[in-house]
Amino acid sequence: MRQNKSSRYSITEGVIWKQLLFFFFPLLFGTFFQQLYTTADAIVVGQYVGKEALSAVGGTTSAIINVFVGCFIGISTGATVTISQYYGGKQYEDVSKAVHSAIMLAITGGAVIMVIGILGAPAALRLMDTPDEIMPYSLVFMRIYFCGMIANLIYNIGAGILRAIGDSRRPLYFLILSCLLNIALDFLFVLYFRWGVVGAAVATVISQFFSAVLVCLTLIKTNECYRLYLNKIRFHKEMLAKIIHIGIPAGFQSLMYSLSNLLIQSTVNQFGTDTIAAWTAYGKIDGIFWMIMGSFGISVTTFVGQNFGAGKNDRVKKGIRVCFVMAMASAVSLSIVLSFGGSYIFQLFTKDQLVINKGMEILRFLAPTYFTYVSIEIFSGSLRGMGSAFIPMILTCLGVCVLRILWIFVAVPIWPNIETVIFSYPLTWFTTSVLFIIYYIMYTRKRFARI
Template identity: 40%
Template sequence: MSNTQSKTLMTEGSIWKKIIAFAIPLFLGNLFQQLYNTADSLIVGNFLGSNALAAVSSSGNLIFLMVGFFNGIAMGAGVVIARYYGARDIDRVQKALHTTIAFGITAGILLTVIGVVMAPIILVWMGTPEDVLPNSVVYFRIYFCGSIAFVLYNIFVGILQSVGDSRRPLMYLIISSAVNVVLDLLLVAVFRFGVGAAALATIISQFVSALLCFRHLLRAPEDYRVSIKKIRFHIPLLRQIISNGLPAGIQNSIIAFANVVVQSNINSFGKMAVAGCGAYSKIEGFGFLPITCFALSLTTFVSQNLGAKQYERAKKGARFGILCSIIMAELVGIIINVFAPALIAAFNNDPQVVAFGTAQARTVTLFYFLLAFSHCIAGILRGAGKSTVPMLVMLCCWCVIRVTYITVIVHFIPVINVIFWAYPLTWTLSSIVFLIYFLKADWVHGFEH
């Protein structure tokens, strides 16, 4: 086995060192991604005003709704690749990764068509304020013209992460982040081209990162090297990818749909509420960094080790990752809670914008440990081939209960803080259900079953 392969295999060596070594580049990569996403809003809010900031913010949950399903399928592909990589079944690794790329190309084209055509209809359905709607449509349409770039980028990153390489995507993300910020400053701050320019900057940076990842995969070690001639659908592998990825895709869509309903209710409080909550959502992204990186690390770690039939190692790694994620997420939550007014004001210093954003931050941030726990268990179960379980839990807790709560309670108590409480309440419910399942169910033999 080559030195490169031994570094990416998570079935041997110190458990905590393997997880931390994999999680740190993920954390830094997500940090840079969050920084350049935040740069969009900072530059738009400060140079184009609260109306433009609201336009960008109102599109966020809708973008995740459109993209989340396909990213979930890609996540399932990563589980399949990691499982066969851990079992050293290189023939199936090759077929799975080329099938995944073929799927990504198809999904990217489909998303472009849907996003461009459906943008006005969906944004109106969401109750986007009339004075914000034109800019929202422009931002949304331009963003989705680059669908194939961000779908393929996420797929390429998923392939690299599934074989244990989280460092290479970090390098490429740093480059694309720099490109995005420079273009934002040039197109928005200097030339004042409007919100469409912010979307264009994001698209260009995504193409840069996707091309860099693809270039590396064309030259990667033979086990997971990509060949353009081999990119096609292998039906047996496609079935496995869809079987593992469809629940994750539905789960992402469920979360996104619930958040779209939340956003629709926030929209009813006016553009200042939209701008303030949009600013908070960018800050909240930093709270999600340790959650995301450990959840993804655990998916890869568990999948590789269960593929190699190292069940006790998978369990020990799962417990360690959960603990790390909870501690780090809560520390970030406390920091955001304390400095919320200053952080929101960095996006737009209008007192109303700051008040709305601060209210949301101080309602939810101290409950980040619950969000961390739920996402880590979901990541573990996906890695174990049981992705239907987190889908059902989140369908019930994060969609049905959250939407019902908002629909009923806001009707009787039309106060925006009531909407904010939907998050910690539903995080609590999902954490209780996940804890019971994690302790009682036989999740380590998911592949055999």
């Protein structure tokens, strides 16, 4: 295998803040276009089909889908960290084994999730108290969406492979193309063919297959150590074990996040269609924050992974500090912008003034508290990059998920309103941030002192 071009993806040298931003912006734009998959669906059906359809393509269905997709993407971070460490340490044969194991994991996981999702959709929707007027829309959207699960996971893990070696540009280009295709198909299927929610779901699935093909062709055609050979796609026992060791905690952490959000969505469903639609639209606006934080999180994970693998510990610590400052500044700035301009964004999703007003109540309550989450994303990503995934999982599960569930069961029956429900977010973010700060200081002192 040729390695003469590999240095162009190395982030073990150079100005730290420039490299983080150079890596961050393609990730941010990539996540933005990935978010546009479901956002375009929500805008088109919300404007041209109705608020029941808007509630169906977001809200309950998104919460259920995220249980499966989020869990797998969490597990796939084990592949990203493993590949980035081997790549940073110039262990190219191990990079190749990890790549083929990761793709096999995507195929296997996608097939299992597809079957579970299609068969289990009715029971899941009923369990979440989905209103009768939304149920038919939600059921058909979910079943069609799950048909594209293998392609969804192949793209995500393929993009993770490219990012692990420092290439965040091509996943961005692929997402832009597939997102534009999704938007075009949304208008074609929903507005022209009048397929409603079915059209939005079909458009998303076709676009996901398109992005999966693009990322696979990229991996197949390269001459670098991460080249994909179709006849070599299989599990390598030692690589799978390492991927699972790092990835399972992150996957379980994501699963717990999703389950707690399922509980919150189920509680929101009790407040009626207007609140569900407002929560769905807010979720798309709130997605801006999660795009930014997620991009910083992946950036710092990959940066730490490569530099830690190369033994550059001072650079690791400086990179984490720089990334934290940038993430905090972004969170505060976004809070200000959304608090004053959120109503204009809500109008993209619906013309129903009751829905807009309810959505703005939610946004003005939560947006000013975004800064309380930053420590969780940056420190958990940094710790995963150094190979520590178990304790961050425990901290997140206890501080975010368990506490959030307890709040819903204890506080909401006493004060049954939407404000009580959504207060669970800043309460758990702040608590978990404190836990992460304490653990991060203890872990890095011990780890770097030993090295």
